[in-house]
Amino acid sequence: xxxxxxxxxxxxxxxxxxxxxxxxxxxxxxxxxxxxxxxxxxxxxxxxxxxxxxxxxxxxxxxxxxxxxxxxxxxxxxxxxxxxxxxxxxxxxxxxxxxxxxxxxxxxxxxxxxxxxxxxxxxxxxxxxxxxxxxxxxxxxxxxxxxxxxxxxxxxxxxxxxxxxxxxxxxxxxxxxxxxxxxx
Numbered sequence: 001x002x003x004x005x006x007x008x009x010x011x012x013x014x015x016x017x018x019x020x021x022x023x024x025x026x027x028x029x030x031x032x033x034x035x036x037x038x039x040x041x042x043x044x045x046x047x048x049x050x051x052x053x054x055x056x057x058x059x060x061x062x063x064x065x066x067x068x069x070x071x072x073x074x075x076x077x078x079x080x081x082x083x084x085x086x087x088x089x090x091x092x093x094x095x096x097x098x099x100x101x102x103x104x105x106x107x108x109x110x111x112x113x114x115x116x117x118x119x120x121x122x123x124x125x126x127x128x129x130x131x132x133x134x135x136x137x138x139x140x141x142x143x144x145x146x147x148x149x150x151x152x153x154x155x156x157x158x159x160x161x162x163x164x165x166x167x168x169x170x171x172x173x174x175x176x177x178x179x180x181x182x183x184x
Contacts, residue, residue, distance in 0.1 A: 036062050042069065042133045044093060044167040049156030050149055051077050052093060052103065052136055052167070062097055062131050075101035079149035086163075087112025088119040089138045089146060094130035102127055103136075105148070112140065116166070132170050139164040 040058030047053035052075040059068050075093050083089045089112060091105040106113075106122040113119040116137050126132045138153060140146035141160035151159035 035064050036131050038133060038171040041169050041171045044134045044169055046153050046155050047074055049152040049158050051075055060131055069095055069099045073099060073101050075103050077103045077148045081105040081148035082110055082145055083112030083140055084145050085140050086142055087140055088116050090119040090135060092124050092132055092135045094126050094132050096130045102130060134169040137166045138162045
């Protein structure tokens with residue numbers, strides 16, 4: 001006789017004193033995480049001085065479907081983020097089912113963060129219906145504020161280029177994951 005998952009949980013875990021509700025929540029989170037995930041490394045890098053791109057093609061799974069994002073997808077960093085000289089800002093890079101990349105700046109980007117670690121701790125949530133592929137930290141130039149869309153990222157030209165820009169891929173065994181609980 002075949003048993004349902006619910007019967008197995010009931011017999012195995014609840015009989016041992018486990019909380020069925022908590023177990024159900026955990027199984028739901030595991031299922032959701034397995035549905036939306038990277039299957040390759042996007043390798044984020046600078047694109048056209050002020051924006052970011054994936055420098056390699058990669059596969060990803062979103063809403064139970066597998067997609068491929070071609071190399072050099074542009075992620076427009078927008079023009080809304082501004083933070084004071086020498087401070088740090090952060091934005092999350094995410095992808096939707098069409099392969100379009102989105103930059104989501106942390107909400108405190110106007111004040112900036114005194115260290116890169118504080119900026120990373122303020123990681124913004126992933127927009128609904130998208131998958132986090134990584135994040136970028138930016139340190140404003142030592143002599144002026146950083147204006148997204150006007151000032152270049154480190155290695156680019158235009159405005160007052162940032163003095164430091166770091167690219168973190170969500171799928172990188174050497175770097176902590178980019179807030180997986182905020183991924184949808």
